[in-house]
Amino acid sequence: MTAVKKWPGLAALALAAVIMVLLLVNKTGPQQRELDSQATAVYSINTESQPIRPFVEGFGQVSASQHFQAVAEVAGRIVALAPGLEQGMMYPAGTEIVTLDDQDYQLALAQAKAQAQVAEQQLQQFAQQSQQLKTSLRLTNERLQYAQSEVERLQRLFKQGSVSASQLDGERQRWLQLQQEQVSLRTQVEQLPSQQRSLVSQKESAEAQVAQQQRNIERTHIRLPFAARLGAVDFDIGQFVGTGQVLFAATGLDTVDVIAHVSLARLKPFFAALAKPDEELLLGPEVMEQLLQRFQLSAEVELPGFDGRWAAQVVSIHEALDPASHSIAFTLRVPQQQTRVRPGVRPPLLPRAQVNVRIYGHALPGLLVPRIADHQGQLYVMEQQRLKFLPTPAHLLMGPWLFIYRPTMAELQVITSPLIPALPGQLLTASPDPDWQPLLHQSLQNQTQQNQPPQNQALPPTEQPQPSQGQRL
Structure with missing residues (x-):
């Protein structure tokens, strides 16, 4: 009776064990997904090597690169000012800003001209006198030679008894007088160069006075040497200014x-x-x-x-x-x-x-990539839809860009999206970055303009701005 009761329990346990074995044998386990089964969507930019100016x-x-400080070089009273004279006004080159009274210098100029004219007349008279002295000396020399030959002739006749002693003495006396006259004229002729130098110096001094007074008159007109903007203005008509007084300062335009x-x-x-x-560059001037x-x-x-x-x-x-x-x-x-x-x-x-x-x-051959694409010295690039790590070679930071010069690759597709995690060989699907790709295009256009001569947004020649009298901006 007891054995009969135990048999159904054992049969149930055996059946349960068989069912569990069958389940374990037929179980497929969790579904395995390979790394390549799904691609990661990223943004990228396409950049290629070209001449770029770092x-x-x-x-x-x-x-200001041009400075002008107006200092009164002569003393005088201010008689005129440029129209609209105020601080900050702009004037073209050559504009007369301040005019001083020049009457005293005009009088001094007239006096200097008169002295120069007198010196010129003295030189002309000296030239005539010099010519007369030289002519007189030449004639005296000729007369002296004749008198000497006459004395020698009378001496021969006197020895022959043909002439008297008084005649010989008279001719000798005339010969001695001519010698004295020759010495006097020769001395005067020898002094002519020093006298001429003295008169020339007097003339040059008078002419220098004329030039000095003309410069003084010119100095009463204070003009701008270049187009300029005025600084502080603290003078007015009627004010007397002394030599060396600072009138105003100006900066070039x-x-x-x-x-x-x-x-x-x-x-x-x-x-x-x-x-x-x-x-290497040799250090020097x-x-x-x-x-x-x-x-x-x-x-x-x-x-x-x-x-x-x-x-x-x-x-x-x-x-x-x-x-x-x-x-x-x-x-x-x-x-x-x-x-x-x-x-x-x-x-x-x-x-x-x-x-x-x-x-x-x-310009250097190189690539421009965004600085955000640099990951601790590496770029994430895509080749054949696979992620690749590319060490950044020699590079330079240029604003928001990383300039890779002397690149080993002519063209790159650089990932600009963050990748977490980033695994080499990872399958990617890329779209053009809507932000960085236009910026890259604009930066490359700017680089093209940099390789051309700068224009500074110049106006045509007929429209170039020139400051008028007293223009303010």
């Missing part, structure tokens, strides 16, 4: 200078990119000219908050390192005489204005 960015302050500062950390890779491998010509340095200036850029010439590199900013200063010169000015939009560059600058070097 640049470094810095900041600077505008200063044709060009301005920018003292630009660029950090040493940025300049180091910039010049390293421009220089040839193992290139000509090294500055060699550096500017060899690297073809030029610059652009931008006024924050306003439209447009100004092309600038790199004039010099300063001699010392700024310890505060750890930067090196450059002097840039910006021509302004043909610059298009739009009030409120594109003003002229005024002294003390703070500006941003870019200093360009000669």
